[in-house]
Amino acid sequence: MEEVRIGVYVCNCGTNIAKVVDCDAICASLSKMPNVAVARTYKYMCSTPGQEMIVEDIRKNNLNRVVVAACSPRMHERTFRKALQTAGINPYFFEMANIREQCSWVHENEETATAKAEALTRAAILRVAHHEPLENLYADMCPSTLVLGGGIAGLSAALELAESGHPVFLVEKTDRLGGNLARVDLTAPHLYSARDLLTDRIARVRANPYVQLMLESELKSLSGFVGNFTAIVGAAKKNGDPHKEHVLEVGSVVVCTGYKEFDAGRVTHFGYGKLPNVVTSFEFEKMLREGNIRTKEGRIPEYFAIVHCVGSRSRDFHGYCSRVCCMTALKYAHEIKSAIPNSYVSDLYIDMHAFGKGHEDFYRGSSEAKTLFLMYGKNEHPVIKRAQPGEESEMLIEVNEQLSGETIEIPADMVILMVGMEARSESGDVARLVNISQDKDGWYIESHPKLDPVATTTEGIFIAGTCAAPKDIPDTVAQARAAAARILGRIAKQKIEIDAVFAEVDEDLCSGCRVCNSLCPYSAVEFDEEKKRSRVNSALCKACGACVAACPSCAIKARHFTDRQIFAQIEGVLR
Numbered sequence: 001m002e003e004v005r006i007g008v009y010v011c012n013c014g015t016n017i018a019k020v021v022d023c024d025a026i027c028a029s030l031s032k033m034p035n036v037a038v039a040r041t042y043k044y045m046c047s048t049p050g051q052e053m054i055v056e057d058i059r060k061n062n063l064n065r066v067v068v069a070a071c072s073p074r075m076h077e078r079t080f081r082k083a084l085q086t087a088g089i090n091p092y093f094f095e096m097a098n099i100r101e102q103c104s105w106v107h108e109n110e111e112t113a114t115a116k117a118e119a120l121t122r123a124a125i126l127r128v129a130h131h132e133p134l135e136n137l138y139a140d141m142c143p144s145t146l147v148l149g150g151g152i153a154g155l156s157a158a159l160e161l162a163e164s165g166h167p168v169f170l171v172e173k174t175d176r177l178g179g180n181l182a183r184v185d186l187t188a189p190h191l192y193s194a195r196d197l198l199t200d201r202i203a204r205v206r207a208n209p210y211v212q213l214m215l216e217s218e219l220k221s222l223s224g225f226v227g228n229f230t231a232i233v234g235a236a237k238k239n240g241d242p243h244k245e246h247v248l249e250v251g252s253v254v255v256c257t258g259y260k261e262f263d264a265g266r267v268t269h270f271g272y273g274k275l276p277n278v279v280t281s282f283e284f285e286k287m288l289r290e291g292n293i294r295t296k297e298g299r300i301p302e303y304f305a306i307v308h309c310v311g312s313r314s315r316d317f318h319g320y321c322s323r324v325c326c327m328t329a330l331k332y333a334h335e336i337k338s339a340i341p342n343s344y345v346s347d348l349y350i351d352m353h354a355f356g357k358g359h360e361d362f363y364r365g366s367s368e369a370k371t372l373f374l375m376y377g378k379n380e381h382p383v384i385k386r387a388q389p390g391e392e393s394e395m396l397i398e399v400n401e402q403l404s405g406e407t408i409e410i411p412a413d414m415v416i417l418m419v420g421m422e423a424r425s426e427s428g429d430v431a432r433l434v435n436i437s438q439d440k441d442g443w444y445i446e447s448h449p450k451l452d453p454v455a456t457t458t459e460g461i462f463i464a465g466t467c468a469a470p471k472d473i474p475d476t477v478a479q480a481r482a483a484a485a486r487i488l489g490r491i492a493k494q495k496i497e498i499d500a501v502f503a504e505v506d507e508d509l510c511s512g513c514r515v516c517n518s519l520c521p522y523s524a525v526e527f528d529e530e531k532k533r534s535r536v537n538s539a540l541c542k543a544c545g546a547c548v549a550a551c552p553s554c555a556i557k558a559r560h561f562t563d564r565q566i567f568a569q570i571e572g573v574l575r
Helices: 023-030 048-061 073-087 100-104 110-128 152-162 179-183 194-207 281-290 325-339 359-368 427-434 473-493 515-519 546-550 563-574
Strands: 006-011 036-042 065-070 094-098 137-140 145-148 168-172 211-215 217-225 228-235 246-250 252-255 259-261 278-280 303-310 344-349 372-375 383-386 395-401 406-412 414-419 421-423 461-463 495-498 503-505 525-528 533-536 556-558
Touching: 006 023, 006 048, 006 110, 023 036, 023 110, 036 048, 048 065, 048 073, 065 073, 065 110, 073 094, 094 100, 094 110, 100 110, 110 563, 145 152, 145 228, 145 246, 152 168, 152 179, 152 194, 152 473, 168 217, 168 228, 179 194, 179 281, 194 211, 217 427, 228 252, 252 427, 252 473, 278 281, 281 325, 281 414, 303 325, 303 406, 325 344, 325 359, 325 414, 344 395, 344 406, 372 395, 372 406, 461 473, 473 495, 503 533, 515 525, 515 546, 546 556
Parallel strands: 006 036, 006 065, 065 094, 145 168, 145 252, 168 211, 252 461, 278 414, 303 344, 303 414, 344 372
Antiparallel strands: 137 495, 217 228, 228 246, 259 421, 383 395, 395 406, 503 556, 525 533
């Protein structure tokens, strides 16, 4: 049997770890352990020099196991596995100890943090000695893609894929393409026509032979795994026609189902639904598109008031910022002044979020156009009431203005409520169909918000646009194209690499009780009716261990998480 030779590498992570944990002391102590051939510290182990150090040590010292004590394995486990591959050893002969999130970030006492970090690293050393050389599996990759949603995100993703010569099924539940952007007149900050942005993309989608457009349709079911999904698409629920259901074979799915506008009627103090000339931003967009800005009585308004953050940044409704409202409000000020030059525009805001390229200049331009900016406090609100007979305007708005410290009353003939974005009511149904998660506000959760913002925890399912969180058009299009790029990269390889870490069922021990079938959160465990035994689909399995722990017959084994490996790790922590 080959001698176990372990290299141990403790990362300083700049000062993230080293300011609380004595990394040198850990190396000095653990270098004396049996089978440890090398023990080093380095400022940034994940950097190119850090990885090169590991590769060189493997070759120079004949290492056949590696332990890195650093940040979360979620961040860099793949990084270091690739370093092992580069050096010519099996990537699963690697173990990572998290001494940043679990030690330096949660402890202030250096002695306590160092002792805990040493225990976690020791546990990894004892565990890695029992690792086995695992090999990844491969499956064919279907080049077709299912795109859910025909808004700007869905159109952009579909075009990227189709114009690369790969089949796309574009599913839209309504009878037209364009999504929420089709309801918009001009876009901030450059005042481009939203209609022009969409017309080009819609024409290209309709003309592309690789796109199969499915309007008034929705996803009914999705089964299979990355590279080999089977989707059933049928008529949308609101469509009474019994359309034929289509069975589609696809390799990937891009969810671009968008958002819905906040219902302004839920905020009673703005008078929406009671005062006829209190309108939402989308109702005002319709006036702009029609070129007819008039009150319900048919008059041309003289005094306009724009109220920000309706439904957003509120403890009563949604705590998040909807991002696009501020620039859209400034856009309205420009369009109102252009259409009605003698009008007066008041902009009532909590904070002005001019975060994007060109937005600050747009804000400055609105100030120069003589828009009156009035700041009110978070979790406060302006009070809107009818004006008394004889007043020069229809309504009066009372606001506790923060910058002046005074209560100010302004006239208004029309009040525009900047309604925020919120997750669509059917987003939960879609999430269940494609097996992805939602946060507390109903937005879809990405695999990692920084490192993997378009993927999800279900391999092969991607998200793009405002179904994941509020965002503007450039970010939406960028996400859609990023998702398409990820898919094209997989299609180019023609094969799907399946992680070697998954659960296995020993059929000789399995009693067929099916406990594991109902427990699996990834629907990876199936029941073989012929054999009366359960089996695991390795492509769907994420090695969470739920089935292993629950099996009453101990018939399920998790590769890379064997009893021997786990008990060795426990021994290392407790020693």
